[in-house]
Amino acid sequence: MDVFVIEGGRKLSGSLRVNGSKNAALPLLAATLLTDQPVTLRDVPELSDIRNMLRLLGELGVEVERDGTSVKLQAVDETEVHARYDIVRTMRASICVLGPVLARRGSARVSMPGGCAIGQRPVDLHLRGLEALGATIELDGGDIIARVPKSGRLIGDTVFLGGPFGSTVLGTANVMSAATLAQGTTVIECAACEPEIVDLADMLNAMGAKISGAGSPRVTIEGVESLGGVDHTIIPDRIEAGTYMCAAAATGSTIELTNCPLDAMMSAVDRLEAVGVHIDPTDHPRGVTPDQPLRRTCTISAPDQLRPVQITTQPHPGFPTDLQAQFMAMMCLASGNSVITEKIFPERFLHVAELVRMGAQVHRHGTTAVISGVNGLTGAPVMASDLRASACLVIAGMAAQGTTIVNRVYHIDRGYEKLEERLSSIGASITRMTEDQLSEQGLASTGG
Numbered sequence: 001m002d003v004f005v006i007e008g009g010r011k012l013s014g015s016l017r018v019n020g021s022k023n024a025a026l027p028l029l030a031a032t033l034l035t036d037q038p039v040t041l042r043d044v045p046e047l048s049d050i051r052n053m054l055r056l057l058g059e060l061g062v063e064v065e066r067d068g069t070s071v072k073l074q075a076v077d078e079t080e081v082h083a084r085y086d087i088v089r090t091m092r093a094s095i096c097v098l099g100p101v102l103a104r105r106g107s108a109r110v111s112m113p114g115g116c117a118i119g120q121r122p123v124d125l126h127l128r129g130l131e132a133l134g135a136t137i138e139l140d141g142g143d144i145i146a147r148v149p150k151s152g153r154l155i156g157d158t159v160f161l162g163g164p165f166g167s168t169v170l171g172t173a174n175v176m177s178a179a180t181l182a183q184g185t186t187v188i189e190c191a192a193c194e195p196e197i198v199d200l201a202d203m204l205n206a207m208g209a210k211i212s213g214a215g216s217p218r219v220t221i222e223g224v225e226s227l228g229g230v231d232h233t234i235i236p237d238r239i240e241a242g243t244y245m246c247a248a249a250a251t252g253s254t255i256e257l258t259n260c261p262l263d264a265m266m267s268a269v270d271r272l273e274a275v276g277v278h279i280d281p282t283d284h285p286r287g288v289t290p291d292q293p294l295r296r297t298c299t300i301s302a303p304d305q306l307r308p309v310q311i312t313t314q315p316h317p318g319f320p321t322d323l324q325a326q327f328m329a330m331m332c333l334a335s336g337n338s339v340i341t342e343k344i345f346p347e348r349f350l351h352v353a354e355l356v357r358m359g360a361q362v363h364r365h366g367t368t369a370v371i372s373g374v375n376g377l378t379g380a381p382v383m384a385s386d387l388r389a390s391a392c393l394v395i396a397g398m399a400a401q402g403t404t405i406v407n408r409v410y411h412i413d414r415g416y417e418k419l420e421e422r423l424s425s426i427g428a429s430i431t432r433m434t435e436d437q438l439s440e441q442g443l444a445s446t447g448g
């Protein structure tokens with residue numbers, strides 16, 4: 001397994017382009033199953049999660065041709081309806097093929113995704129939503145088996161998609177996608193409002209769907225007989241952008257971001273500015289409405305001293321849980337006590353123990369962590385546990401004095417394209433090594 005070797009204490013400077021969003025790309029790719037017409041997706045990031053989704057689509061009869069950052073897809077064999085366990089277990093987001101396959105092909109068999117490092121990850125809301133559209137759902141040998149009614153089509157209806165932690169992003173994607181081909185109209189109440197849902201609705205409408213209200217808690221979908229092809233550019237990745245902003249803040253740097261979805265990250269910008277970070281759009285002066293609010297150019301400047309803040313993660317437009325770990329790395333260096341409350345994934349704190357190994361003072365009390373700022377972090381071997389916890393450790397390693405070795409960087413490759421190259425291009429010292437190369441260098445890699 002590869003590791004990152006990070007020499008900390010270096011300032012960053014330069015410009016990074018924010019890639020297309022992983023969490024938009026996955027349901028968009030799944031939505032290509034709703035038509036037999038050609039679909040082109042642009043600005044598709046080169047990530048292992050994307051490769052897994054393309055492999056799954058190939059098994060479901062979709063011809064896939066990647067051409068640089070564009071991917072051309074067309075369903076040419078619509079007989080297969082089974083998303084097998086060995087793919088779903090490597091990427092639980094495979095669940096988002098359930099709605100499209102069911103609606104287009106009349107039945108679907110998708111392995112029940114397991115849990116992961118950040119929590120149990122249930123899909124009960126997905127199933128409740130599809131049942132509300134007339135689907136019959138059975139569980140057999142760990143597989144979800146879904147069928148449309150005898151009429152051959154799902155039937156539009158009203159469904160409430162709220163659960164104990166708010167709405168569900170991929171559950172909304174599944175039900176919204178399936179409802180585009182249902183007989184009649186569907187109303188989703190308590191839909192996820194994430195920008196990735198808006199991007200999916202935009203693409204589906206360009207394919208001929210009739211969706212209104214995406215981005216609000218109530219989404220209405222008027223079913224149509226079929227959908228056509230589309231050429232669609234994926235929105236930029238707000239979590240990648242926020243990760244870079246935290247990296248600049250934690251290393252006391254000033255960097256530029258291009259293709260930055262500022263309009264989709266107001267809560268993160270609000271908290272960063274409370275920390276003392278300046279985020280200045282340079283493409284349009286303040287007060288002038290930008291022509292592309294999701295594709296901005298901006299400068300991120302860290303203050304001399306980071307201020308402590310309070311953060312509670314919430315569904316969009318609240319503070320995103322996917323930036324919680326990265327923010328925590330930054331707050332380890334603030335001048336006082338910060339508080340993070342995690343309301344989406346209560347177990348999403350595996351990064352805490354690793355930060356403490358680096359000298360951070362973080363105390364977890366249930367779903368809340370108190371971070372007492374320290375003067376500095378010290379490099380150490382640490383263990384990545386999930387995608388965003390890994391990004392947190394990279395940020396901490398860049399801010400720390402000395403050498404940090406981040407183990408199991410396959411987690412990072414799921415959601416960040418060539419992260420070590422991109423951060424090195426703006427001044428970081430990050431090297432990807434195999435464990436053999438590491439031992440040849442005489443560097444301990446055991447992260448405990």
Ligand code: EPZ
Pocket residue numbers: 022023024026093119120121122123124125126127163164165166167168169170171192321322344345387388415
């Ligand atoms: C999406 O996951 C994202 N993944 C996650 O990003 C993100 O953390 C999450 O939304 C929340 O914003 C993708 O888009 C591929 P949910 P999703 O269903 O849709 C509970 C990353 O780091 N719940 O919105 O699977 C669930 O347990 C990843 O990029 C139910 O109870 O998340 C959680 O507490 C990690 N029943 C909350 O709802 C359900 O049927 C939100 O989950 C579904 C979810």
